[in-house]
Amino acid sequence: MPTAASLPVGDAPPGIVVKDLALRYGRQTIFENLNLEIRSGEFIALLGASGVGKSSLLKIIAGLATPSAGSVIGSDGKPLAGRIAYMGQQDLLYPWLNVRQNVTLGARLRGEKTDDAWADHLLEQVGLAGRDTLLPSALSGGMRQRAAIARTLYERRPIVLMDEPFSALDALTRAKVQDLAAELLTKCTALLITHDPLEACRLGRHLIVLAGHPATLGEPITLDGLPPRAPDNPQVLQSQGRLLRMLTELHQ
Ligand SMILES: Nc1ncnc2c1ncn2[C@@H]1O[C@H](COP(=O)(O)OP(=O)(O)OP(=O)(O)O)[C@@H](O)[C@H]1O
Incomplete structure (x- = not known):
């Protein structure tokens, strides 16, 4: 029987290469010339104001929405279809x-x-x-x-995309489920949308903010060490402060 440490996703999961992506709804340009590279096995947290385009980006990467321009492929040069698991804001259990x-x-x-x-x-x-x-x-x-x-x-699936999957949970349950996700996703390439700076800092290797109209991706904040990081880890506290400052400044 497989163990958590050997989730059967092959040797190295593919990374994600987003190239010159554009999304327009009528006259509204959500983003344009968006480029993002997520390396094999990395856990990225994506943050940004409500309505900036995070879910749209995730859905395009998941193949659930079509971009106006640009492409998304695996870092191995192959399409990502069939290699992605997507977890949305609601659990959607039947x-x-x-x-x-x-x-x-x-x-x-x-x-x-x-x-x-x-x-x-x-x-x-x-x-x-x-x-x-x-x-x-x-x-x-x-x-x-x-x-x-x-x-x-x-x-x-070797790639897991998550759109605020833990937002409805109370703080204690959320911390426990974050621990679990970090443990179970160690062998996957993961992209997590969250509004919670602490969650981003506990789980993400790189934290990226999407901001502006049209939206662009900011310089990532990078954290060392394996997730889940303790909430009172000095690096988590410092990065959380940086992130909050960045989000506040971008919102002004
Ligand atoms: N199918 C659609 N048709 C027209 N506009 C859309 C459509 N889907 C999303 N939008 C618009 O695109 C923008 C980005 O939406 P999106 O859901 O990607 O934002 P978000 O950053 O994920 O927001 P939140 O954090 O609130 O979930 C919003 O202004 C939204 O109204």
Whole structure:
């Protein structure tokens, strides 16, 4: 059975290369000539004011939206289709399916045999072993989000994109789920949208701010050490301060 330390995503996950990306809605230009390179296995946190275009960028990278111009490919030069798992702002668990059925939904939709040993392993990892027959209505918010993480990881994709996945959780549950995500995503290339500077500093290797109209990406703040970093880690506290200052200045 695979272990968390050996999530079966191959040797090195592909990085992401975003080249000269533009997005326009009618006369509104959300961004133009946007370039971003995320190296293999890196965890990037993307921040920025509401409405600046973060979710749009993530959806384009995920292949869920079409850009007006530009391209997104893997750092290995191959398309990213089929190599990305996407986790949105809501857990989107199907209320009529139990935890296990939700976790294995992708395989079921594709008409594949479900990998029950892998599902068991993930349910154990996210602390839901023995809860697999419960419906989402019987779960707390934190448990639902943990089930959604298990469903994301069940897909065994080397790239994981997350759009504010923990924003609805209370501070303590959020910290626990952040720890879990950091541990389970060590072998993936990950891009996380968050409004929470502390979350960004605990999880991200590079923190990038998207700002302006049209939006551009700022110089990244880079943190050392492996996530999850402790909330009172001096580097986390210092970077959090820098980030808040940067976001405030950009908003003026
Ligand atoms: N399908 C669409 N048609 C027209 N405008 C859109 C569409 N989708 C998004 N927009 C606009 O594009 C801009 C960027 O939206 P987006 O959701 O990417 O922002 P965001 O930075 O993720 O915001 P938030 O932090 O609030 O989630 C917004 O002004 C939004 O109104």
